[in-house]
Structure formats: C-alpha cells, structure tokens
Amino acid sequence: MLRYILRRVGLMIITLAAISFATFWIINLPPGDYVSTLQAAAESRGEELSLERVAALRERYRLNDPFLVQYFNWIGNIIFHGDFGESFAWNRPVSTLIWDRVALSFFLSMSTMLMVWAIAFPIGIYSAVKQYSPGDYAGTIFGFVGMAVPEFMLALVLMYIGVRYFGSSVGGLFSPEYADAVWNLGKLLDLASHLWLPVLIIGISGTASLIRITRANLLDELYKPYVVTARAKGMPEWKLLLKYPVRMSLSPFFSTVGWLLPGLISGETIISIVLSLPTTGPLLFGAVESQDMYLVGSFVLILSALTVIGTLLSDIALAWWDPRIRHRYEGG
Secondary structure, three states, X not given: OHHHHHHHHHHXXXXXXXXXXXXXXXXXXXXXXXXXXXXXXXXXXXXXXXXXXXXHHHHHOOXXXXXXXXXXXHHHHHXXXXXXXEEOOOXXXXXXXXXXXXXXXXXXXXXXHHHHHHHHHHHHHHHHHXXXXXXXXXXXXXXXXXXXXXXXXXXXXHHHXXXXXXXXXXXOOOOHHHOOOOOOHHHHHHHHHHHHHHHHHHHHHHHHHHHHHHHHHHHHHHOOHHHHHHHHOOOOHHHHHHHOHHHHHOHHHHHOXXXXXXXXXXXXXXXXXXXXXXXHHHHHHHHHHOOOHHHHHHHHHHHHHHXXXXXXXXXXXXXXXXXXXXXXXXXX
C-alpha cells in the first residue's frame, strides 16, 4: 500500500508539471493579450490608449518577455514564494482574489455533497431492497428526471417563481445589508437562509445520479453467493444487509470524496452566474473573457492540483474501505 501511494505521488508531481506548462501555453494561444483586450475595449468606447501607457502596461506585466521566460517566472514564483502573479483586470494579487471566494465555494460544495449523501444513499438502498415496489418506481422516476433537467433551467424557473409570486429575488448568498458586512452571527444566519436554493439546484442531478449508482451496485451484491450463504446460516436480514452488501455498494461514497477539492474552484460556474453567487466560478469565467492570463492560469493549475490530490485521497479511502481493493494493492 505504501509503495502504491509513493508511486502515485511521484506520478502526481509529473502530471502537475505537465499540466502547468500546458495551461500556460493554452491561455497564451488566443491572439493578443490583456493589453490588446484593453485597447479593443477602449476603441469600442471611442477612446484610445496612448503608446506610452500601452508600453508601460506591457512592461509592468512582463508581456514583452519570451514565452518560456514568462512561464518559468510564473511557476517559479508559485513554487518558491506562493505568488500567483498579478491580476490584470482587478489590479490585485491573484492569491487575494482566489482565497476571498474559496471559503464560500467550499461551504457550498460541502453543503451540497452532504445533502446528496443524506438523500441518495437511503433512497438507493431502499430501491434495491424493495425492487419493483412503488417506492422503487418513484425513486427511479426521480433519478431520470433529476439527471434530465438542466440545472440552469431549474435555477431560472425558481428565480421566476420567487419574483413572480413572492416578490423577492432568490439570487445571491447574502441580503444587501449583509453583502459587505463583517462576519457575525447575523451574516452567518443570512447565508444559511440563502444557501438552500443553490444547494438544492446543484444537488438534484448529483442526488439522482447517486441513487441510480447505489441501487445498481447494491443489486449486484444482494444475489452473490456470500449473501445467500450468510442468509442460509440464519443471520438477521438487517445485520446481513448492513454488514456485507451495503458496505460493498458504498464505494461511490468514497469515490466522490475527492470531488470536494476541485469543487472549491469549479463550483458549478453556470449556476453561480445565473444565481449571482459570489463564488470562484464567475470570477474564473470573467478572467477567461478578459484574457487575464495569470488569474486563469492560477485557477486552472489549482483546480488540476486539487483534482489529482482528490483522486489520490479517494483511491486511498476506497482501499481502506474495500478489502478487495486493498488486497489487490498489497499484492501488486
């Protein structure tokens, strides 16, 4: 097991190095750069940037350096100084922009994942144990509908209902009076009162998918020889169910633990934009639009790193939970 973990960590470092280079290369592929975008925006307003200002901006952000010099300067500052560079559009350090929103994205991702687990596993287990019952059919219908309805459409419908019938917007995570306030009990309660809607919207498709996965996995386990043998020996049904088949069917629980980490950054970008959520998704989208290369590169690099790390943690958790996987690792 230790050998497996060390091998995975080594491959993770190589993967992240390749991702960082590919990321920086891709975000430099579009023609022009941030200064070119500024010039185009000024011209659309009938204005013009002076040559001196253009030269000063290029010098300030080192846009005149060769590609490899820019890349090694960027990645070197990240590794040795924790400096992700300066955001062109915001004129602020990238690190302050990212970490300002990570807490809210984490809270949203964690709340959604807990809701998904709390709803999906009991329904999935019930559907498998009571196969072809009315409850099973109801869970199946919910699963298909939840996976078929686009999340952004559900968000728009709920926003319309809120404005049309209740006279209030359901977007955002804070009321206007708490948007810029310091954190206190009132702001925390206000966040909780607004959090249910994005959690519900984002969690519906994940809940529906996990119900189907849990049901299918448990059905595969319920009729295996070890279950039949344990039942024949007189083991109580509830104890048999929880000790063996359910345990073996809960692999999706551990395989999705790693999704929490990249979810800090990605955080359902489209839903965040539709609901005006101050999370990391809209910030990343705006950075791509304005060709804010250091901000985009930092987002993609951090997201890639969290994805790789999260996958490693999920694999380790699966090996700890499922003895079949653990024995295969120890034998390999």
